[in-house]
Amino acid sequence: MNALSQMIEATAPGGLILDLQVIRPDPFVELDGEVVARIDGEPLFAWADAATAAVEARIAAGDLVQEAVDDHDVRKHYSDGADLVEDVGSSKRRFPEEVIPILAAIAQPLVVRERCRLRRLRVRRDSTATVAVRLNTMKDE
């Protein structure tokens, strides 16, 4: 069973799933409030797109109902450029090669700002997951 199916089954009929994902555009690096670089977010977006597609499929199947969406910025604060370059290098994101030495040399604090989307999804009372539970219960009786 995939993760989304597992979570839908875990949720009581009529309960909620809050789905938090990164969204485009690419994250920006800021120094003293000014944008100094862009991070290539595509590797992570591709992963987030697949997750979103899985949710959309369950909405289309009638298992989930999207009730609300909130887009917001989230910031990650770094002590300096070396800290930033190391952290991004170990993540699903990446810098253009040419900016890495420039950023790594920055001694001041830096902030990465990225866009996120939170979706409120309600598990339908008659979702297929719930029906499966009912059928199993009937079989046991």
Added chain:
Amino acid sequence: MGHTLDPEGAHLAALRLLADFDGTRVLEMGCGEGRLTRGIAAEAASVLAFDPDAGSIAEAQASLPPELADRVAFQVAAAEEIEIERGSFDLVVFSWAL
């Protein structure tokens, strides 16, 4: 050296904007170091938070305020392998993971 994700609390504010956690049974998937878990647990009746990274779970447990300990359970697990009773949660939180 060091970095901090979302000290402004934008994620938690968004969660609270879209849902009322008061008295709910919450399942948090991909809880990491428990950054959101603490805020959710302050309002929820119970929280089961899990993550496949054992180091992150250890950090989450260590940073949980004692007054929330009786309503939060942490588990090292991936979503596909965790054993959960059907329909046992009012609210499920996914954070950057599916």
